[in-house]
Amino acid sequence: MGIGEAGGTVSTRSGAVWPFLDIIRRLGEEGRAPTLLALENVLGLLSANGGADFRALCSALSEIGYRFGAVVADASFFVPQSRPRVFIIAIRREVPLPAAFTTDIPQRPWHGQILLRAKASLSPEDATNWVWWSPGAPPSKKQFELREIIDVSGEAEWNTDEATDRLIGMMSPMQLGRLNEAKAAKQTAIGSLYLRMRPTGYGKNVQRAEVTFSDTLGCLRTPKGGASRPRIVVVDGERVRTRLLSVREAALLMGLDKEFELPSTYHECFRLIGDGVVPAVVRFLAERLFEPLAIHARSFAVAGGELKESA
Known part of the structure; x- marks a missing residue:
């Protein structure tokens, strides 16, 4: 997740940002820098290396002539999957900020505590270039509900009863309590199930099965072994069934077409999905920020160090 160091030799999954910004810098020296930039990363960018990665990125944007800000957009407003992502939006300093797309103070849900802490850690110089972008209100309703895409029929590839019993046997008392609450609900409950290593309190770790029953599943991630594969659990009274989340269900959770x-x-499939961004989130931000800002920026042209309306 880390973005590495500018000019460094350590390669990280997000290290491409530095060569990218170097290209933007050189374009600026030629008078051809893009007016608007948008960068996306996982939420951990804001706190990685004690926030140093985020500060370095903001400093780089400031140095090459941009004002910038960030919003944290969670896909759970659009699809039944919790998938918070950071979008950093930068605009050339010469371009006046349109009041319709900014706010003087942080705005929920786009500017949560983790972003407030990250912004507060910026240097005074970089903080002067900070912008609180305002996408407006999020959607009031998801595009579809979890129950609409999870196959609860007997035709799905369910685990055997023995395999399900093994998973239940790996649950802590708290997790068993959640399972029993779902049984007592007298209605079909769909939940997520993950295998995680947890400390025992005696200096050792033990693998546990952990369940969550919610209208929103947890974030789909890139696979790092069998234990990390997303599983679902379906409870109908005393009947408990478990299986892996299918690739088609995972794609639907990303909002991809059938x-x-x-x-x-x-x-x-899960490498593709785990690294992906939910298209509906990008479309929303494009309509609320990217496209209006691009139109606004195109209405101006820099001439002789002054802004004037372009033809």
């Missing part, structure tokens, strides 16, 4: 062509293997 006709979207997926890689041929389970592992590659």
